[in-house]
Amino acid sequence: MPIILDKVSHIYGEDTAMAVRALDNISLVIPDGQFIGLIGHTGSGKSTLVQHLNGLMKATSGAVYFNGEDIDSEGFDKKKLRSKVGLVFQYPEHQLFETDVFSDVCFGPKNLGLTKKETELRAYAALKLVGLEDAYFYQSPFDLSGGQKRRVAIAGVLAMKPEVLVLDEPTAGLDPKGRDEILDQIAALKRETGITVLLVSHSMEDVAKYVDRIIVMNKGRVMYDDEPREVFKQYHELEAVGLAAPQVTYIMKELREHGYDVGDEVTTIEEAKQEILAYFRER
Amino acid sequence: MLRDITLGQYYQADSVIHRLDPRVKLGATILFIISLFAFHGVGGYVTAALFLALVIRLSGVPFRFMIKGMKSIVFLLSITVIFNLFLTPGEPVFSLWKLTVTREGVKLAVLLSVRLGLLIIGSSVMTLTTTPNQLTDGLEKMLKPLNKLKVPVHEIAMMMSIALRFIPILMEETDKIMKAQLARCADFESGNLIRKAKSLVPLLVPLFISAFRRANDLAMAMEARCYRGGEHRTKMKPLHYEKRDYMAYLVVLCYLAAGVVLGKLLPI
Numbered sequence: 001m002p003i004i005l006d007k008v009s010h011i012y013g014e015d016t017a018m019a020v021r022a023l024d025n026i027s028l029v030i031p032d033g034q035f036i037g038l039i040g041h042t043g044s045g046k047s048t049l050v051q052h053l054n055g056l057m058k059a060t061s062g063a064v065y066f067n068g069e070d071i072d073s074e075g076f077d078k079k080k081l082r083s084k085v086g087l088v089f090q091y092p093e094h095q096l097f098e099t100d101v102f103s104d105v106c107f108g109p110k111n112l113g114l115t116k117k118e119t120e121l122r123a124y125a126a127l128k129l130v131g132l133e134d135a136y137f138y139q140s141p142f143d144l145s146g147g148q149k150r151r152v153a154i155a156g157v158l159a160m161k162p163e164v165l166v167l168d169e170p171t172a173g174l175d176p177k178g179r180d181e182i183l184d185q186i187a188a189l190k191r192e193t194g195i196t197v198l199l200v201s202h203s204m205e206d207v208a209k210y211v212d213r214i215i216v217m218n219k220g221r222v223m224y225d226d227e228p229r230e231v232f233k234q235y236h237e238l239e240a241v242g243l244a245a246p247q248v249t250y251i252m253k254e255l256r257e258h259g260y261d262v263g264d265e266v267t268t269i270e271e272a273k274q275e276i277l278a279y280f281r282e283r
Numbered sequence: 284m285l286r287d288i289t290l291g292q293y294y295q296a297d298s299v300i301h302r303l304d305p306r307v308k309l310g311a312t313i314l315f316i317i318s319l320f321a322f323h324g325v326g327g328y329v330t331a332a333l334f335l336a337l338v339i340r341l342s343g344v345p346f347r348f349m350i351k352g353m354k355s356i357v358f359l360l361s362i363t364v365i366f367n368l369f370l371t372p373g374e375p376v377f378s379l380w381k382l383t384v385t386r387e388g389v390k391l392a393v394l395l396s397v398r399l400g401l402l403i404i405g406s407s408v409m410t411l412t413t414t415p416n417q418l419t420d421g422l423e424k425m426l427k428p429l430n431k432l433k434v435p436v437h438e439i440a441m442m443m444s445i446a447l448r449f450i451p452i453l454m455e456e457t458d459k460i461m462k463a464q465l466a467r468c469a470d471f472e473s474g475n476l477i478r479k480a481k482s483l484v485p486l487l488v489p490l491f492i493s494a495f496r497r498a499n500d501l502a503m504a505m506e507a508r509c510y511r512g513g514e515h516r517t518k519m520k521p522l523h524y525e526k527r528d529y530m531a532y533l534v535v536l537c538y539l540a541a542g543v544v545l546g547k548l549l550p551i
Contacts, residue, residue, distance in 0.1 A: 056462050079468050087466040095463040097488035107485065111468035142492070156467060 001067035001084065001163055003030040003053055008062035010048055010220075022048040024220040025062070030164070030198065035190050037207030037228075038200045040217035041242040046200045047090065049217070050166045053198075054085040083112055086162030090169045092153030096141040101152050102127070104141055108160040119159075126159035127152070129192075131185055147178035151185075158189075164196040165189075171206060183210060208232070208246045208267040216243065229265045248272045292348075294411045300342035301412045304528045305421025311535045312409045318542055319398050319405075326545030331401055334538045335408070344411050349404045356403055360396055367392040415447040424522050438512060445501070453494060460489045 010023040022045045030036065030053075040046045051057040052064055055071045055078045064071050066081055089095065098104035105123040114122070127137065130151040136144060141152055154170065167186065171179040187210045190197045201207050207214060207228075214231045216224040218241045224231045232238075235245040244250075245267070252266045252275065262275045300308070319331060339346060373387030410418075423440035430436050461471070464485045471482050 051462065054466060056465060079470070082466055082468050089459070089463045089466065092463065094493060095460055095467075095485075095489055097485045107464075107469070108467040111470060160468065 002032060003085070003164065004028070004065040005030075005052070006063045006065065008049075008052060008059045008064060010045075010052065010057060011060045014060060022220050023052070023059075026220075026222055028215065028222065028225070030196060032163075032196055033194055034196055034213055035187075035211045036196075036198045037211035037214045038198055038217065039202060039204065039207060039214060039243060041202060044217040044241075045220040046202075046217055047168055048220075050087060050168055050198065050200055053164070053166055054082045054087050056082075056087070079111075083108070083160040084162055085164045085166065086157040086160055088154050088157050088165070088167045088170060090172055092156075092170075093141075093146065093149035095156075096149060096153060099140060100138045101132070101141050101144070102137045104152060105155045105159050108156055112160060122159045122161065123155070126155040129158055129185075129189055130155045131181075147174055147181065150174070150178075150182065154182075162195065164198065166198045166200070168200045169202070170199070171201070171203075179206070186210070202243070204232070204238075204244060204246050209270075216241075228267045232267050233265065292411065293414050294344045294348055296343040296412075298341060298343040298412070299527065300338060300408070302527070303412075303531055304522055304524055305413050305417040306425050306522065307524075307528045307531045308409050308413055309418070309421050309425060311531065312406055314535055314539065315405045316402055318539055319401055322542050322546045324546040324548075324550035326547070326549030327542045328397055328401070329549075330538065330542040330545050332397075334542075335401060335405055338408055339404075342408060342412050344408070348411060349407055353400065353403055356399065360399055363395055363399070364392045367395060416444055419444040419447070420518070420520075420522060437516065441512075449494075449497070452497065453490070456493050457486070457490055460486055460493075 005026055005028045008023055008026045009021065012018075012020045012022055024045075026049065038046050038049070048057065052059055055064070055076075058072060066085065069076060071078070071081055096104050098107065102120075102123055105126055106119050109119040109122045132148065132151050132155065136148065141149060144152065150170070154167070157165070165186075170182055170186065174182065183206060186197060186199070189195070190210075199207060199211060211228065214224065214226065214228050215222060216231060216238070223237075223241065224234060232245040232249050235249065238244060248269050248271075249264070249267055252262055252264050252272055255262050255276075256264050260279060262279050266272045266275055315331070315334075318327075322328060322331065339349065368384050368388045369382045371385050371388035371391055373385035375383045375385050376389065377384055413421075419440045422443070423436055426434070426436045426440075465471075469482065469485055471479070471486070474482065
């Protein structure tokens with residue numbers, strides 16, 4: 001179900017001396033089934049934006065529509081919205097509270113008023129989706145490793161069967177292996193269930209490999225909203241706002257400058273490999 | 284959600300009051316509070332109000348910030364006023380059903396609300412113009428003599444400043460966890476008292492865990508910097524009195540004298 005943001009602005013501490021315009025006139029359409037990367041420097045308004053998608057924050061001006069309905073209108077069921085637009089916060093493992101992993105994942109579906117059986121089925125399916133082994137199901141979530149905890153927390157949101165999954169910096173604080181595992185899992189999840197995924201990150205590397213659309217935010221505004229290769233063409237402008245194209249894009253540019261005739265619109269290592277091999281085969 | 288609490292809020296400005304030694308401000312606040320209860324008569328309260336107005340003017344803090352602190356005690360104040368109005372025995376002014384408002388009651392109610400109002404505004408002047416760190420520094424230095432009685436003054440001051448520092452952090456954390464659970468369709472509002480209390484578990488458990496984690500991190504960081512507590516510890520910004528501080532003490536004494544004299548001259 002599509003989400004539409006219409007001229008959304010959000011001002012923190014309005015009417016005080018410390019007012020900050022975190023979102024400035026944002027208009028976006030998030031259609032079904034896309035894999036979107038939301039990128040921006042710290043303080044660019046990414047986290048504020050995603051909290052508008054499920055009604056945790058209210059726009060100072062402008063409106064958010066979910067499936068054609070204004071989410072701030074009278075009588076709109078916010079609870080239902082939050083089950084449809086699953087939001088995984090930064091460091092989601094800090095929200096775990098139950099005595100064992102399985103009951104923690106059950107928390108979301110239980111709040112939806114599902115039967116015990118349905119709740120448990122969903123929790124089981126969600127834990128399987130994030131690739132947690134059965135052996136951990138009845139352990140205390142606090143005994144798990146950082147990466148495992150994070151999976152449990154993501155499963156806690158997945159168990160509500162959202163149609164849109166929003167992940168705010170899901171890889172923050174993980175080692176490279178944990179990061180790749182989580183991102184691969186999200187990509188696999190996207191393939192299998194076909195849900196819409198919005199991945200918030202400040203790392204181009206993370207995002208370039210997976211998404212089919214990138215939204216770049218700067219100072220509360222949408223700077224670019226396009227396919228990855230189109231966005232990364234603007235790497236000079238990206239650098240000016242504290243971001244960068246993936247490293248492999250730079251390598252390909254250098255190669256071109258040194259007289260190797262390879263394409264410079266490359267954003268992933270896999271593409272770079274193809275390009276370079278093709279170049280040498282031609283010679 | 285929780286950003287409206289003004290406790291210990293500091294208002295950044297560059298004024299004489301801001302620059303005063305925290306000990307002066309602490310001492311003056313205590314004297315001011317005592318004076319509010321010691322003064323008698325209209326004269327005393329007019330002096331106190333004028334003195335406070337002068338200090339607020341000097342501090343450069345907008346008056347509406349002071350009023351913010353008042354909001355929290357409106358409820359308490361109205362209860363005291365109502366009880367005093369109706370339950371003080373004396374000469375009746377008028378009756379409302381079975382309740383009688385007396386002359387003495389009116390007097391007492393007005394007196395109490397003026398006192399409480401001045402007290403709250405007076406102490407918020409101190410917290411608005413002094414950072415929590417300065418405040419605990421001042422307190423530590425003031426209570427230093429108690430060290431001789433084996434009171435761990437430095438440790439108490441350190442605990443106070445850590446506690447004060449943690450208030451905004453924990454408030455932010457609460458906000459974050461609350462939102463995270465709301466995103467999992469948690470319901471903090473509906474249901475009876477028991478259900479409501481139960482619904483706080485998903486909020487409180489992560490909050491406690493995070494508080495312990497933060498405390499642990501802080502302890503580790505302090506150890507890593509070889510913190511060992513009070514004995515022989517020097518300060519980066521040691522407190523010492525300057526001319527303006529002595530002047531401030533003098534002003535406070537003048538105020539006390541004026542209050543006593545005017546209170547005698549203009550009784551109620």
